[in-house]
Each structure stands twice: as structure tokens, then as C-alpha cells.
Amino acid sequence: MAEQFAHPEYLVSTEWLTRHLRDDDVRVLDCTTHLPPLPDLSLYEVVPGRADFEKAHIPGAAFVDIEHEVSTPHARLHFMLPDAERFAAAMEQLGIGDDTLVITYSTASHWWATRMWWMLRVFGHDRAAVLDGGFQKWQSESRPSESGPAQVRTPARFTRTMRPGLVAGRDDVLSAVGAANVCTVNALRPEQHAGTGGVHYGRRGHVSGSINLPAAQHVGADNTFKSAAELRTMFASALAAPEVITYCGGGIAATSVALVLAMLGQDRVKVYDNSLTEWAADPSLPMQTGA
Numbered sequence: 001m002a003e004q005f006a007h008p009e010y011l012v013s014t015e016w017l018t019r020h021l022r023d024d025d026v027r028v029l030d031c032t033t034h035l036p037p038l039p040d041l042s043l044y045e046v047v048p049g050r051a052d053f054e055k056a057h058i059p060g061a062a063f064v065d066i067e068h069e070v071s072t073p074h075a076r077l078h079f080m081l082p083d084a085e086r087f088a089a090a091m092e093q094l095g096i097g098d099d100t101l102v103i104t105y106s107t108a109s110h111w112w113a114t115r116m117w118w119m120l121r122v123f124g125h126d127r128a129a130v131l132d133g134g135f136q137k138w139q140s141e142s143r144p145s146e147s148g149p150a151q152v153r154t155p156a157r158f159t160r161t162m163r164p165g166l167v168a169g170r171d172d173v174l175s176a177v178g179a180a181n182v183c184t185v186n187a188l189r190p191e192q193h194a195g196t197g198g199v200h201y202g203r204r205g206h207v208s209g210s211i212n213l214p215a216a217q218h219v220g221a222d223n224t225f226k227s228a229a230e231l232r233t234m235f236a237s238a239l240a241a242p243e244v245i246t247y248c249g250g251g252i253a254a255t256s257v258a259l260v261l262a263m264l265g266q267d268r269v270k271v272y273d274n275s276l277t278e279w280a281a282d283p284s285l286p287m288q289t290g291a
Contacts (some may be wrong), residue, residue: 028060058143118258140222173245183238
């Protein structure tokens with residue numbers, strides 16, 4: 001028998017969503033954001049995917065602008081977690097209450113969907129799952145879609161809470177450098193980890209001592225997550241560690257690591273929310289290049 005995930009409920013298939021799309025307690029969120037790199041590869045522009053949503057989306061879905069609706073505004077740091085009140089207010093306006101099953105997807109990289117899944121967990125909402133394969137798989141199977149703005153939903157009641165144990169800060173990451181009991185994972189692409197190419201965040205390379213488990217390699221050619229057996233082999237070092245801290249450029253791709261580890265049963269995982277956008281800008285913090 002093929003190896004199974006410890007928590008398969010964090011993913012739903014396109015078949016499952018087709019059957020449950022009209023369920024009263026299901027709410028589908030398109031979380032798409034695009035990050036076109038600046039010409040010199042020093043960071044990127046942030047382009048919410050609302051225009052894509054209005055061209056085509058899963059029927060009944062809503063669009064959530066991660067940068068502007070569920071992040072703390074900051075002059076330099078993108079996508080920082082908001083406070084519980086701001087997040088709850090956004091969810092309530094989307095018709096998401098405490099009993100809602102939230103299905104997240106993206107038309108771009110899958111980690112926008114995992115970011116929303118992770119944020120829901122941070123704010124105490126465990127009834128959330130990622131659409132495996134995203135909108136790409138949905139469209140490739142000729143499943144129904146609609147266009148135009150999202151339907152207005154009746155506001156719901158979302159309890160304001162927060163789980164700080166799922167979030168790492170700068171000092172947590174610094175303490176983990178060289179620590180035997182923490183595995184620090186970089187979810188960026190190999191060339192970014194090595195410091196040889198791609199978008200950078202002030203200094204090239206990675207947090208000293210961290211390993212590279214690129215989010216782009218968590219899924220296969222059809223955009224669905226790799227099998228439990230494949231991911232367990234890929235994540236062996238992280239699964240063996242008493243604690244994991246994961247990061248990327250701005251706390252987005254890192255949430256793919258958090259989702260995979262949760263599905264595999266490793267629940268001692270923190271996401272460094274500010275990631276390299278904060279870390280690489282501070283020359284006092286240790287970084288290195290190379291694989």
C-alpha cells in the first residue's frame with residue numbers, strides 16, 4: 001500500500017471540490033499574487049491577482065488580496081502577519097466564520113494558497129485545506145469557471161485569536177543558527193539559496209546553517225503535491241529535528257514547507273514571517289553562500 005499522509009485533510013482534490021462546491025459550509029478563496037522581479041533582481045513588484053480572478057475563477061469563489069487585505073502595511077517588509085482583529089475582520093467580510101471549511105487556491109505558484117492556509121491556522125482556524133493542483137489543474141480538467149467580481153456574502157463571525165507558537169521572529173532564527181535541536185529550512189529556489197542567481201533581498205545567499213528544500217520542488221509537473229513517500233524522503237532532515245524554522249524571501253514559499261511537514265505529522269514548525277527581506281538587510285545577521 002502506498003504511504004499515506006498523517007494529515008491528508010490539509011489537501012483536497014479537484015474531484016472533491018467539484019462535489020462539495022455548493023456546500024453551505026464551504027468557502028473557496030483565490031489567493032493569487034504575482035511578483036514580477038525588478039530589473040536588477042533586488043526584490044519585486046507586488047501585483048494582486050484580482051484581474052486574473054475576474055477573468056476566470058472557480059464558481060462561488062472570493063478573491064483575497066494577501067498584501068493589502070490580510071497583511072500589516074510596512075514601507076519595506078511585504079506580507080507581514082496582521083493582528084488578530086484585522087485578520088478576523090477580513091475573514092468575516094468574506095463570509096468565513098468559525099465553522100466554515102476554507103479551500104484555498106492560486107492561479108500562480110501554489111505557495112499563495114499555502115500562505116492563506118497557514119494564516120488561518122495561525123489565527124486559530126483549523127478548518128482549511130489547499131486545492132491540490134490549484135486553478136491550473138482545475139482548468140486542465142475543463143471544470144466549470146465563472147468571470148466577474150465575487151458574489152457578496154453575508155458577513156460571518158470569526159473568533160479573534162492567535163497562535164504565536166507557529167511564528168518565528170528574528171531572534172528565534174538567530175538562536176537557531178548552530179543549534180543542534182533546530183532545523184532551519186530555506187524554501188527559495190536552489191540558485192537563490194546558493195547566492196548564484198534569482199531575486200535577492202540585499203545580500204545573496206541563505207541564513208547560515210540552513211538547508212534548502214525549495215517550495216517549487218514540493219509539487220510535480222501537474223502542480224499537485226508529490227506523494228507522501230517522496231516528500232518524506234525529501235524532508236527527512238526536517239522530520240528528524242525536534243523543531244523546524246522555515247523561511248524564504250517574504251514568508252510565502254516557506255508556508256509550503258509548513259504544509260508539507262504538517263501533512264507528514266511534524267507539528268513543531270515555525271515560519272519566519274519577515275524572512276530574508278528582514279534578515280538580509282541587516283549586515284549583523286549571519287549569511288552564507290553556496291549549496
